[in-house]
Amino acid sequence: MNEKLSHARAKVEALGKLQLGFYPTPFHKLERLSEMLGVNLWVKREDFSGTSLFGGNKIRKLQYLLKDAKDQGCDTVFTYGATQSNHAMETCTAARRCGMRPVLYLGAIVEPKPNDVRANLLCDRILGAEIHILPSEGRSTKDTMKANAATFAAHRERLAKEGHKVYDIPVGGSTPRGAAGFAEGFIEIQEQAEACGLKIDYLCTATGSTGTLAGLTAGKILCGNTTTKIHAYEVGKKDPVEYPKSVAKLANDTLELIGEAPTATPECFHLSSAYVGPGYEKPYKEANDDIRLLARVEGIFTDPVYSGKAFHGMLDEIRKGVIPQGSTVVYLHTGGTVALFSEPEIIGDLNEDIA
Ligand SMILES: Cc1ncc(COP(=O)(O)O)c(C=O)c1O
Known part of the structure; x- marks a missing residue:
């Protein structure tokens, strides 16, 4: 194996991690779509992470975060997100595997119905999480969480007085330690590409919360990769100036945690806000059409909140030549498909019989 890659992997793994998922996740070619689109299209299946x-x-982020929690002797994990947050649900599964108690504070962007609890929120219940639902009042999840920070802190303090040790994971697990999971993710993709003789x-x-993109950016820098362009598609409305800066900052904080020079800038990745549609957890026709296309051509499910919008963004860029014909393209399938079973407001027209 390429010495640069093994060196980069050793540096990230030196942070310490638990083995919670099934890695490496699969990496395979989408033969039929490649032929349809005129590119060499591969998929990295983070939806199969466990x-x-x-x-x-x-899960990649949580392997690093919960190792830290265990090392600190924590018995309880706090995290935050929307009521249909994949991150919150995955944190519960990971916490349970580690014998820790999950506590969730969830913003109701789409109001859940008490007698018809669905998808991630249903899973959270089955996992026995302590669930606190906060009304979002039209704000973003991040704003809701900021407004309620004092409530969370008081709860953590109360638990501390009762002898519990709480590990606090911010929205999306997007801390430097969490993002390090995706520095490793980038390395894993390069290892798999190399084994297949591919140059991506x-x-x-x-x-969304930036950790995946920041981690991939840190991983690219760690590997000394100058040829793979990272294209990221936003899934909620963001500040066009502050958002790229926050990604670069998290990439740099991640590099520093790993012991590398912080050389990331917003020029290290290509961000697009063109595929958000009406907003976070708000579906739209063109994205849903491409969710159906991927299912009907390759038998793969994506979700209407994250992976489907990103897939649509990538396809649109291929169709418009932003990603040129003949390119080798990897679609990072980030999972989230449980959202297909969420509220009708989130899935939009996916339940309609559209040919
Ligand atoms: C399915 C899915 N894809 C992508 C993302 C975005 O990742 P990040 O929050 O690290 O930017 C999320 C975040 O919750 C997610 O659940």
Whole structure:
């Protein structure tokens, strides 16, 4: 194996991690779509990460975060997100595997119905998480969480007085330690590409709380890779100036945690806000059409909140020539498919019989 890659892997893994998922996740070519689109299209299956059937990108982050929690002697994990947060649900599965108690504070962007609890929130209940639902009042999940920070802190303090040790994981697990999981993810993709004799031109992913994109960017720098372009598709409305800066900052904080020079800038990745549609957890026709296309051509499910919008963004860029014909493209499938079983407001027209 390439010495640079093994050196980069050793540096990230020196942080310490638990083995919670099933890695490496599969990496395979989408033969029929490649032919249809005129590119060499591969998929990295983070939807197969484990630890449950409803896996996704958060498990890589949690392997590093929960190792830290264990090392600190924590018995309880706090995390935050929307009521249909994949991150919250994956944190519960990972916490349970580690014998820790999950506590969730969830913002209701789409109000759940008490007698018809669905998808991630249903899984959270089955996992026995302590669930606190906060009304979002039209704000983003991040704003809701900021407004309620004092409530969370008081709860953590109360538990501390009762003798519990709480590990606090912010929205999306997007801390430097969490993002390190995706520095490792980038290395893993390069290892698999190398084994297949591939040189990746474009690596395409959804981006939300920034940890995945920041981690991939840190991984690219760690590997000394100058040829793979990272294209990321936003899934909620973001500040066009501050958001790229926050990704670069997290990439740099991740590099520093690993012991590398912080050389990331917003020029290290290509961000697109063109595929958000009406907003976070709000579906739209063109994205749903491409969710159906991937299912009907390759038999693969994506979700209407994250992986489907990113897939649509990537396809649109291929169709428009932003990603040129003949390129080798990797779609990072970040999971989230449990959202296919969420509220009608989230799935939109996916339940309609559209030919
Ligand atoms: C399925 C899915 N894809 C992508 C993302 C975005 O990852 P990040 O929050 O690290 O930007 C998330 C985050 O929750 C997710 O659940």
